[in-house]
Amino acid sequence: MNHLNTVLSVLVITVLIIGCDSEHSTGKQRVRPAAPVEVAAVEVGSIREMRVFSGALEASASFPISPKVSGLIKEIGVDIGDLVQQGEVIATLDDAEYQQALAQAQADLLVARANLMQSESHLTISQRAMQRSRVLRERGVASEAEYDIVQSEQLAAEAQLEVQRAQVQRAESAVETARIQLGYTKVQALWSGDPSPRSVAERYADEGQTLNALSPLIRIVDIDPLTGVFFVSEKDYPQLSVGQVVDIETDAYPNEIFQATIERIAPVFQESSRQARIEITVPNHDTRLKPGMFVRAQVVVKEVAQAQIVPDMALVTRSDSTGIFLLSEDGQTARWRPVQLGVREGDRVQVIGEDILGQVIVLGQQLVEDGSPVSLASFPTE
Structure with missing residues (x-):
């Protein structure tokens, strides 16, 4: 009888202990610890969408100078790189x-x-x-x-x-x-249009040679302004228009921007590439840019003056919906806000939605849900 009482006492104590442990464990599940996150301010300002196209520079005018009669070349007065005036005698024939x-x-x-x-x-x-x-x-x-x-x-x-x-x-x-x-027999450099000096790009003959009529002697180019040429696809074509400003970069002058404008847009697409030719005018008063240089042309295709802007790393996809987590005003919880994406500029993106103010979570979003407690923390950077 005493033995039975002892066994019952042990069973009761065990049940009580298990019940207490279970209750304690359930309580721990209900209280979620604050997730460490890092935040950034939601900006309100201007944002631009850029397109970058690869192209090359060409002379705005390029033509050969040829004698109108045959003859032996007695003298050539210019060479590659020389400036030539309108009407200047560049060569003399016998x-x-x-x-x-x-x-x-x-x-x-x-x-x-x-x-x-x-x-x-x-x-x-x-x-x-x-x-x-x-x-x-x-x-x-x-x-x-x-x-x-x-x-x-x-x-x-x-x-x-x-x-x-x-x-x-x-x-x-x-x-x-x-x-x-x-x-x-006195060969002159003649052209129509702007009479400003132009440059000798190539020389095809030397003194003492006999040249036939209309055979090229030299080639003259106009390099101020230059013409930039690049090609665009059907997707980018509607976003370009004559007069748009273009920023030009070239490896010859790193970290330097040259201004240009779109001058002509081809009305047709090339059948082979399905791309359209775009020509831009590049002022070149100091003649540092040269025909044949490869360039990168940056064009602003869209600009929003007053946009809500967040870092692109703040974007989160949950249940096929794109949104962001904002930090509550008291800094204690995360608030989910679905958004639509607008203009993107580098690592910044325009978001369109309601009540998007304050600070946005940029690190630690994978640890939180709407209403989750959070704590600000500094994440190590690699």
Whole structure:
């Protein structure tokens, strides 16, 4: 009997102990410890969405200078890198043949003028003979046949005079042509538009060479301004417009930005790449930028003046919903706020939603739910 009482006493004590432990354990589950988090302020300000395109610089104008006549090159006055003025003589051809052609044309002109004077004199004589024949016919001394002969001679003299006048005009034209041909032996740099100096990009011939007419001698480029060219896909095409500002970067000048503007947008996409050509105008007054340089063109495609901005690391996806956790005003709990994403700039992103103010949790979000207790902590950075 005493033994039975002892066993019952042990069972009761065990049940009480288990019940106390269970109750204590249940209490621990209900009280969740504060999760350590790190926060950042929700910004309100301007944010821009950028697109970066790779491209290259081209000369805004590029054309060859060629002689208009054939000849031996006697002298070339410019070389690669030199500046050339509008109308400047850049080369001289051997002009002996063209000088001789001019002298021959001038001599032919003198002969034509002499023949003209002779024809004028012959016409004067014919006119006098015509007057005498008319008087004699009226007196009955000369016959009609004699009068007709004199009249035909006058008409022939008039025709001959017209021929000689035409010969003089042709000889004068030949002289002018020979003079122009002679002038072409001095090769000039001529172009339309802006008369400001341009640069020699290439030289194709040397002194002593014989050059055919219209064969390129040098190539001239205009590098102020330059033209930048890049290509965009269908996705980015609607976001670009003529006049948009473009920031240019190149490896030749790291950490330096050059300003440009969109000048032309191709109305068609290339069939091979499904991309459209974009041309920008790049001022280059100091001529530091050169055609052929590769560049990165940054274009602001969208800008919001007053946006709510958070670090992109604050974004959380829960149950297919994107949102953020805000720190409560007392700094004790986390508050879930679903958001829509807007403009993104680097590691900053615009969020659109209601009651987004204060501080946002950027580290430790995986430990919390809506209403979870939190404590501010500093996380080590790698």
